[in-house]
Amino acid sequence: MNAATYQSFADTWENRASIRTRPRRMLENDDKLIYPLSRQPLVLGQAFLRECPQQRDFVLVQTLYKFINDVVIFETEIVDQTARSIAKNRFGVAFPPACRYDAMTVVVDEDYHALVAMDFMQQTIALTGIAPIQLPTQIELSRAVPAALALAPPELRAPMELICVAIAENTVTHDVAAFARDDTVKASIKGLMADHLLDEGRHSGFWTRLVQIYWQRASEAERHCLAQILPVFIRHYLTNDLQNAFDFQLIDHLPVSPAVRLALKDEVSGLAFPINRHHPLVGNIVRFLRSSSLLDSACVQQAMVDYLC
Ligand SMILES: [Fe+2]
Numbered sequence: 001m002n003a004a005t006y007q008s009f010a011d012t013w014e015n016r017a018s019i020r021t022r023p024r025r026m027l028e029n030d031d032k033l034i035y036p037l038s039r040q041p042l043v044l045g046q047a048f049l050r051e052c053p054q055q056r057d058f059v060l061v062q063t064l065y066k067f068i069n070d071v072v073i074f075e076t077e078i079v080d081q082t083a084r085s086i087a088k089n090r091f092g093v094a095f096p097p098a099c100r101y102d103a104m105t106v107v108v109d110e111d112y113h114a115l116v117a118m119d120f121m122q123q124t125i126a127l128t129g130i131a132p133i134q135l136p137t138q139i140e141l142s143r144a145v146p147a148a149l150a151l152a153p154p155e156l157r158a159p160m161e162l163i164c165v166a167i168a169e170n171t172v173t174h175d176v177a178a179f180a181r182d183d184t185v186k187a188s189i190k191g192l193m194a195d196h197l198l199d200e201g202r203h204s205g206f207w208t209r210l211v212q213i214y215w216q217r218a219s220e221a222e223r224h225c226l227a228q229i230l231p232v233f234i235r236h237y238l239t240n241d242l243q244n245a246f247d248f249q250l251i252d253h254l255p256v257s258p259a260v261r262l263a264l265k266d267e268v269s270g271l272a273f274p275i276n277r278h279h280p281l282v283g284n285i286v287r288f289l290r291s292s293s294l295l296d297s298a299c300v301q302q303a304m305v306d307y308l309c
């Protein structure tokens with residue numbers, strides 16, 4: 001893949017983009033879950049099941065709010081920003097017009113995903129009567145991308161940003177896919193995830209191709225420098241700090257005794273995945289490093305050795 005052989009997906013976008021093809025989804029008032037139990041382990045813990053199982057739906061609704069809030073931050077503050085500057089040809093790596101047009105479709109898709117997420121937030125508040133607790137103003141990437149950029153020399157900040165966003169877009173795709181397959185959750189929520197997935201499949205390929213184009217024309221010295229920063233980015237990206245802080249705050253809102261609160265916090269603290277090759281998202285990241293051709297370079301193999309099986 002190079003800039004000359006890049007083929008636009010504009011036709012596919014016209015025919016398949018969720019903003020072009022999907023009707024508004026309405027949250028249904030049925031007995032299905034609003035959020036998968038497997039994605040909020042707090043409600044599966046022994047202390048929770050023993051002390052406050054009746055709080056399950058409150059916890060799941062709040063966790064859905066956080067998920068929605070994270071999606072809005074990701075789409076509007078991370079992906080939108082990079083895609084928009086590529087589209088407007090003011091990004092530090094130059095791309096041909098076909099890439100820039102496709103980048104604009106990504107901007108439109110992502111802002112639409114944020115809108116749909118906000119719609120679901122409003123619908124859920126209306127249906128459940130549960131107001132969101134204070135939601136985070138940052139996601140892991142709000143810290144991980146600046147941390148990576150701070151380590152890059154000025155001329156490599158744009159390529160570093162491109163690789164960070166490409167990793168994130170490839171990871172989120174597989175994450176949303178797991179959600180869309182879950183039969184325990186409400187059909188509208190599954191449908192929402194499936195709509196999103198439809199677009200993200202296109203995006204992950206887009207970002208992978210842009211990284212391939214960049215990597216092919218990068219010098220060995222540039223590749224080496226970027227490779228050294230990758231593990232730092234991944235450590236920040238996979239940290240459990242924000243989820244843990246949110247879970248603690250959520251526990252503080254439960255009507256339970258201080259002793260139970262402590263037991264619940266103890267339980268969620270023990271759930272974090274170690275940040276190594278066994279972390280569930282590392283497989284997605286490594287798959288991206290392969291498909292984008294980064295892992296063909298010895299410097300990337302060496303920098304990523306802790307994450308490779
Ligand atoms: Fe998206």
Ligand SMILES: [Fe+2]
Nearest residue numbers: 079169200203
């Ligand atoms: Fe995307």
